[in-house]
Amino acid sequence: MSTMFSQLPDGDNRIQAIEISTTKDPICLINVYLPSRGTDKGHDAYRAALDILKELLLKYQRTHSIIIAGDFNASFHRQYKDTQDELFKNFCKENQIELPSNYPIDHTYHQGDSKSQIDYILTKSRENDDESTEYMQVKIRKGHNTSDHYLNFLLDTELKNNY
Numbered sequence: 111m112s113t114m115f116s117q118l119p120d121g122d123n124r125i126q127a128i129e130i131s132t133t134k135d136p137i138c139l140i141n142v143y144l145p146s147r148g149t150d151k152g153h154d155a156y157r158a159a160l161d162i163l164k165e166l167l168l169k170y171q172r173t174h175s176i177i178i179a180g181d182f183n184a185s186f187h188r189q190y191k192d193t194q195d196e197l198f199k200n201f202c203k204e205n206q207i208e209l210p211s212n213y214p215i216d217h218t219y220h221q222g223d224s225k226s227q228i229d230y231i232l233t234k235s236r237e238n239d240d241e242s243t244e245y246m247q248v249k250i251r252k253g254h255n256t257s258d259h260y261l262n263f264l265l266d267t268e269l270k271n272n273y
Contacts, residue, residue, distance in 0.1 A: 116129050117129075120162075120165065122162055124159055125159065125163055125166065126140070127140045127166055129174070135173075135174065137174060137175050137177060138166070138177070139177050140178045141179055143183075144160075144184070145159055146183050147192060147193070147194035147195075157197065160197065163201075167205055167207075175233070176233065176234040177231065177233055178231075178232045178234070180230075181228060181229050184197065184198030185228050186198075186199060186230075206234055207232045209230065209232060210231070
């Protein structure tokens with residue numbers, strides 16, 4: 111199975127990508143740990159990280175199905191207004207990046223009294239693909255985690271006609 115996976119040369123210390131070879135279309139799996147929110151300088155770093163992510167999307171969207179997973183340090187569902195959340199939401203909208211339709215809304219970050227959902231698994235179908243080849247199902251997972259971040263779900267991806 112290890113022959114199916116290869117690291118792609120793009121990204122930086124916050125954004126890493128691998129290619130998963132399948133019999134039909136390859137998958138570009140991008141793992142992110144985007145900068146924390148806070149100061150204007152932090153927002154500049156966040157914008158720079160989104161620029162790198164955009165470069166990856168532009169490079170691979172025509173040839174790969176794309177899955178982006180990790181700590182976005184921004185939320186689709188935060189109850190108060192946050193600049194970084196808006197940058198994240200606008201980026202996803204502009205680049206047609208989506209949450210799977212059955213994605214749970216649950217806190218993935220807990221520290222003291224603070225909790226929010228900032229860890230996601232997002233998808234982007236291949237550009238100019240009339241029929242999406244990707245079916246994603248997110249399942250609830252129970253388990254022990256010692257981090258203050260945790261995904262409460264697993265990702266099952268079945269690619270049509272790839273197996």
